Amino acid sequence: MEKIKTILRTSDWEKVGIAAFYGYFAINILMKAFAYDHGDDIYKFFFIFAMTFWAIKVVTTKYTIRETAWIAVLLGIGLMLSVITKQNTWLLLFMTIIAMKNCSFRQMIQIAVYLRVFCLFVLVLGSAFGVFDIGFKTTPDTNYVEIPVYSFAMNEPNTAFLAVFLTILLLLYYNYEKLNLWWFIGTSAMALIFYELTFCRTGIAVFFFTWALIIFEKIAKDRYKVIFTLSVPAGAIFSLLVMIFYDGGNSFMHLLNHLVSGRSYIMSSYYKAQGVSLFPRVQELFYGEYYGLIDNTYMYVFLYCGGLVAVFFFVLVQKTLMRLYREGHYKELAMITAFALYGVLEQFVMNGFMNPFILLCGILLYPDILDQNTAGIEK
Template sequence: MEQIRKWIRENDWKSMGIIAYYGYFAVNVLVKAFGYDSSDQIYKFFMLSGVILLGMKLVTTRYTLREIVVIALMLGAGLFIWVMTKKATILFLFLTIIGIKDVCFRKLIEISVWTRLFVAFIMVAGSAYGLFDIGYKTVPNAQYVEVPVYSLGFSEPNAAYMTIFLLLMLMLYYFYEKLNIWWFFGTCLTAFIFYKITFCRTGIIVFFFAWGIILFEKLVKNKKVKFIYALSIPVGAIFSFVMMILFNSDNDIMKTIDRYVSGRVYILGKYYHDQGLALLPRNQEYFYASYHGLIDNAYMYILLYCGWIFAIAFFAALCVTLVRLYKAGGYKELVMLSVFALYGIMEQFVLNGFMNPFILLAGVLLYPTMLNEISDGGDNGKISNSSNS
């Protein structure tokens, strides 16, 4: 017993908790990178392991009274949404943000880069050598001509491209200060090759948009102009909302927009006109009563599933996060958030902190000292967001 007490006294529980959080994050990035979801047994095993590691982080961290109050509100909202909608995305997002105290954000990006690079190599090489099903099929292009596509061991070609897209975005952020003409041509060539393999139009468009705003950020020196990045999420939310409530299949312009986003606007419009909006989260079965398809738009997913009250609070928090990052000079973080804000119009994966780690930057609202790492340029992986508690 005395040896146990001595071991407890001599060990740094805070550091052990931080290491556990890195393990939690790495495990979840790994299973997401391989494309597993809650229907897979292996996903459930790794999820349980991750939850245990997250629990270690939470119980070894000291919180202030203010933080405890906010955490209680977040957990209450997350649990209520989970119970009502049967979807745990928001709950796990909140848990991941709650656990991020004293953690180096740049280290999370580093974990994501190397994990996703490993998975991409395994899946592409494995498909090329027959270890995985290469997933050949044909899909119609804009001229309704069938073109060959490959899923490279993933469930769909879009999932394969998503793996490459996320890897490229993470690398562009991680090596942001070193980006040059060679990075531009190298990443563009990679993105184009996998576009030809998967025919993922959304991914390639957003990728070139990303390089466009990266170049803009690097070339424009006026800091006031860069505030435009802080408008990305509100613009995406307003655009999505307007498209949903005004959608008219007889309008040629809206039909064109809907075609370019693969019918996503039509689906939103049908749900809105059939079921309207609510103040509070609604049961998932309510949507199945008149099912029109998956709600891929992340903004309207929050509004339709979680209700007005939570949606307004959620997007307000993200907008305040953008402003805080802008004031701290976190322009490369704002660039990445702008990229995923655009993708959020077409995909809801941006709400997942293991696929879009930049949404975890909302933690600056709960732990303001996280901004120290942003303003210090990452501090080369050192823990710089510890709180005085």
């Protein structure tokens, strides 16, 4: 008994907690990389382990009074949104940020890179050799001609391309200082091959936009990189204006709606049918008059969470962007800008296990998470 007490007194519980957090993060990345969702039994099974690791991290971490106050606010908002909207995305986002203290963002990215490369390899190779369902179907191209597409054991072809995009983007960020013409050629070839197999126009457009951002970040003077801090406000304002003023009879609006596969019409329909609210709204309200998925992160947050929570989110994100700019974290800003564009076209951007760069909001609570010498790497 005395030996056990001695071990408990002398053990470095902070490092145990850090290791537990990386375990929590890895499990969630793994589940998303294999395209499992909260409705799948295997996801529920592994989620229990993930939450156990999260609890270990939180109880072994010492928080300041300021941090504790913010943790209470974030958990309160997250729980409220989870209960009202029946969506756990925001609660998990806040829980992950809360547990990031003393952890290294680069170590998290390293974990995500290895797991996503492995999972993508398994899914694509397994689908090619018949281990998994390759998900063959046809879809109309821009000329309304039916073409073959494949989902590679995932829900949809677009989901398959998204998995490819996320893997490439993480590789680009992780090897940022090594990027050159060969990286551009190699990643472009991979993206174009999967574009041919999935016909995901959204993904291929954002991929090349990401490379444009990388080139700009590498050649532009630092003072011009402030434009990165405008990415989220620009995406939010553009999305709001399209939702409010969409008119299918207008030729430009009609073309825009066609290019984004009906997203403008869907947002506008919910806005006209349900209006807006300052407060979160129950999910059933949107299924009463169902027009389709709101594939726009900005308006998804605004319509589901209400104006007050949406403003809270966007203020936090904008403060994060300004902090990153002041501290010279330009490559992180370039990645966030890429996801800001994807946010106009998809709703996954608030998920920290698909878009780990949203977790950089944690820099407002824990300024050292981008420090290479934070715990988990070297301390």
